[in-house]
Amino acid sequence: MPCPDASRPTRAPTAPVPVPHGGRQRGRGYIAHFAGARPAGFLPSGDPAMRLSRLVGQRTKDTPKDAQNVSHIYMMRGGYVRPVSAGIYSLLPLGVRVTAKIEAIIREEMDRVGGQEVLMPVVLPQELWDESGRSKTVGPELLRFKDRNDKPMLLGMTHEEAVVHLARSEVSSYRQMPFMLYQIQTKYRDEARPRGGLIRVREFTMKDAYSFHADAEDLARYYEQVHEAYVRIFRRVGLRNCVSIQSDSGMMGGAVSHEFMAIADCGEDTVYLSPDGRYKANKEIARSGLKFLHEAPLPLEKVHTPGRTAIEEVAAFLGVEPSRTGKAVFYVDGDGKLVFALIRGDLEVNETKLRNYLKSRELKFADDGAIRAAGAVPGYASPLGLDPAKVRVIVDPSAAESSNLVVGANEPDYHYRGFNYGRDLTAAEVVDIAVVRPGDPCPVTGLPLEMCRGIEVGNIFQLGTKYSLSMNCNYLDANGKAHPMVMGCYGIGVGRTMAAVVEQSHDQYGPVWPMSIAPYHVHIIGLNPRQPGVAEAAEKLYQELLAHGVEALYDDRGEKAGFSFNDADLIGVPLRVIVSPKTLEAQKVEFKTRDGSRHEMIDLAGAGEFLVGEVKAALAGYR
């Protein structure tokens, strides 16, 4: 078809056939481009593809200064997202297409394990959170406000209360159990510090699911099914390196929980992995299989250590390794009570472990005044001679099971040699509170643990009856007796998942999308479209792909080759076709994969069919 206006070859040469609204996919419909006059008040839709000349969302050559990590840089530069405020982003058309595909995969897998999609409000009355008690326990990350009638409201950061509100009024019989409800909804958390681009934001889209069971056994069974669904989801969205690890269930309550971690350097979490994959744990709860030195106990002996307070100084002064000493660390818990922690000198206290053991929300280093008040001497504090009424003593196994340690003497400038737990101190709680170090032996396999960083893209919890008890969410059993429903909850961060995929799949030019969530399947570039035949051939291929349901992005701008190629790299569509005078001369088009694995000339005549086949084959790999 001839170009209608030869002086403006970069305009799309043909108008699409307007298609009325209808047949919209669940969730979101796309509005197609316009390349010509359209009837007033009429938005054509139904075209799954796009001409690049019409696409809103400019690529940029410069890296925005606020972008630090790879995913953030490419999502900004590629025209996927734009910042609005700290930790708050708009999604541009490309970003919407990617997240919509991630959501579609999540829906399929949630439906597959019997989930029923619902949609709960973002704005919730505070009274619901008063019922569960969380309006008191959750801090300022919960955004609260009042409506015009002065009624306290809040923005949902998670929806346990809302879903329980739903469940307790809709379901009352054991015959209706179990069931699972899920939604894909905006969440708001007023983070103290949003960071990492799309990794930690204040407003985000999350799939959150809640299952309800008659008993814990049923929950445990179902939990395994959801775990499998999660493994499928993260494989299907194209995360190559995503592990499920044991995690700290923290303040969510409940016993069993897993986090799904996309391994990436910019991740906020530290993960320990056994090389054979048999042990995987978050740093917050990771254990090590360290062996401790047992010897014949030596007598307790006071030694002069003038001015030596730090472990390194004491050890050097006495000519022993730091691992032959005991380190004293004082904390103050949330109730202001003093806690004394004793750990082997070369190890650190894991405050999350300690906090969990103490069931204390807060834990701070004690200042010298508080230490003295308990009868201890800062710098020379000792497990010996502490007043049990004033301080709670926690001993890590590394200190409890090691023989003949050097510890403080509770007297300025003096330490003890030959401290042995069980002989010199008995009345203490022995609990693992140690930070694991990379290379420490795995508690399961004994192999050296590897440490890496992970992005938490999903988590699953066996919640139990925490919310059903407090919010009175019961069912009647066969005998007409009421029981609290036993709950599980399951989250996935959609935007985080998109960012994590980019972190794991990119090169120096831009993202390399997996076919399953790529914004488009095929990127067609018409080079020198003013030359005879090029625009026509590219347009024909474009229409042919559309007719076969392939989502094609058509670069019809007639930009210089390098410019177009760089844009294509930055967008990251997995398959690329180049139509140019050169290729047409040989009745060919050029085919290239974004990952660089393939690059070949294919016949123009069969190009459409070829590409349809390639897309189908690639998609099949993500089913």
Add this chain to the structure above:
RNA sequence: CGGGGCGUGGCUCAGCCUGGUUUAGAGCGCUUGGUUCGGGACCAAGAAGUCGGAGGUUCAAAUCCUCUCGCCCCGACCA
């Protein structure tokens, strides 16, 4: 919340230390015309900024001072 950094056209930045040759610049992007045309071309002409905001010092403030707001990074917190 503690520490650090940064706010100058849509984007990246220079100018600030040492106030006045600055009617506030450059590159990218954008508009118009022309030449180019396979890895971010070139020429010419243009549009676009109350220099984050308020107050102060001064004959004179993007520049110095005070306050304030916003954004980014490290930490704390959170998941």
